[in-house]
Amino acid sequence: MPAIASLEDLKRLDGDIQELKKQHPDVCSKIAQIIKKNRKIGYRNFCKLFLGERTPEQLKSGEK
Numbered sequence: 001m002p003a004i005a006s007l008e009d010l011k012r013l014d015g016d017i018q019e020l021k022k023q024h025p026d027v028c029s030k031i032a033q034i035i036k037k038n039r040k041i042g043y044r045n046f047c048k049l050f051l052g053e054r055t056p057e058q059l060k061s062g063e064k
Contacts, residue, residue, distance in 0.1 A: 034046075045059055
């Protein structure tokens with residue numbers, strides 16, 4: 001399934017990611033390991049938890 005985002009947005013995000021990896025390779029490696037280990041949980045849930053937008057309890061209950 002192709003990405004919904006535009007090619008320009010994807011390229012911009014990729015550039016941001018590559019720059020962050022150059023600046024903080026160890027942290028990025030640890031985050032990548034966490035994502036891979038918890039892939040079944042889903043990227044949206046990961047992002048909401050990582051950004052502090054939801055707690056695990058809010059995600060489970062569907063609460064906003």
